[in-house]
Amino acid sequence: MTAVDIQEIAHRITSEDEALSVASQLSDEFAAGAGVRDAQRLLPHDEVRTLAQSGLLGLSVPKEFGGIDASTETLAEVFRLLAEGDPSIAQIPHSHFTFLEALRYQGSNEQKQFFYAEALSGKQFANAQSERGNKTIDIDGTTLTPDWEDFVLEGRKFYCTGALFADWIVVRAANADQFTETGAQVKSAVYLPRNTPGLSIVDDWDGMGQKTTASGTVTLESVSVPRFNVVPFTSLFTHPTTYGAQAQILHAAIDTGIASAALRESVKLAAKARPFFEAKVDTAVEDPLLVQLAGEATIEVRAARSLLAEAARSIDVARRNPTEDSTARASIDAATAKVVGARASLAATSTLFEIGGTRSAGESANLSRFWRDARTHTLHDPTRWKVQHIGRWTLSGTIPPRHGLL
Known part of the structure; x- marks a missing residue:
């Protein structure tokens, strides 16, 4: 193993409030160029480097290894903020935190010391999991x-x-x-x-x-x-942990961030849109049907954000006391947040065009990226199965399955 290059050591975040402040600032920075990067497929090398140097990649490192062991609630909000700025950038470190969590449960003390130091220095972890050609995705030919x-x-x-x-x-x-x-x-x-x-x-x-x-x-x-x-x-999956629930809540945070961004963009579009002549009003924001659309979108986004925070707190409770029941509840709460976040992202990114009108469909504006990002990310894992797990838990108390398909 090689020592960490002192020149690459990242900023050390010392509190969860600081983490949220840094994430909010980066969200604004990333949002400024997100449309151009998507339209021209410009890979965000500089932005990812900025993210690494910000110190956010070390948030989940346990305190005994030099980190602040940030709560899942804070981590989920960090992901939501990043996704509100640029969902692609938010997706990139998902596996980073997932496999740092695997070390928490499965790594030796020596492995934790080494790999957590790498994360604190700004080094990034990525995944190589999925394969093609196998009968199901849980089979590995590697x-x-x-x-x-x-x-x-x-x-x-x-x-x-x-x-x-x-x-x-x-x-x-x-x-x-x-x-x-x-x-x-x-x-x-x-x-x-x-x-x-x-x-x-x-x-x-x-x-x-x-x-x-x-x-x-x-x-x-x-x-x-x-x-x-x-x-x-x-x-890792033979005993109760919050490993799977944390991975899922971060996906839910990305969906919710996309929904938040779409709603924000809708508000901007409404201020510029022309009212429909049958509404007989002076501005689009006075059109009662657009008001209805904005209200519905707001309700869905706020519901997604509330469930995201609630599920994250449930995971934090279970992580402190990981029993069969507490971890199952955390998984069900994360699944609920994922279903609602996915629905909110698809609804809000579609409503954006209803509110913005014909001009919102122009290629130059590239507003389709909100829907394309939502539709692509929500394909990651089928929410239809999450609804099944939620229903079985509700009716018969059936424990949801534990597996590594994250």
């Missing part, structure tokens, strides 16, 4: 094979959000010839430096939305992996 004292990693991953910007790539891999008692693959999370020989990243993401997340392909060819860099993954 394999980790023992090689004397260490391992060899082989495989190909897709939708690797943020990998192009990251210092560390975390690969989910199946342990060769290792299975659980039920016959499922035993999996590991492999933490690899970005410049590892045999690891290549291709910028081939062509999504209609979240265009600048660089969610491309990662290929792993005979990659040599030190044992120190391997963290058990399957065993």
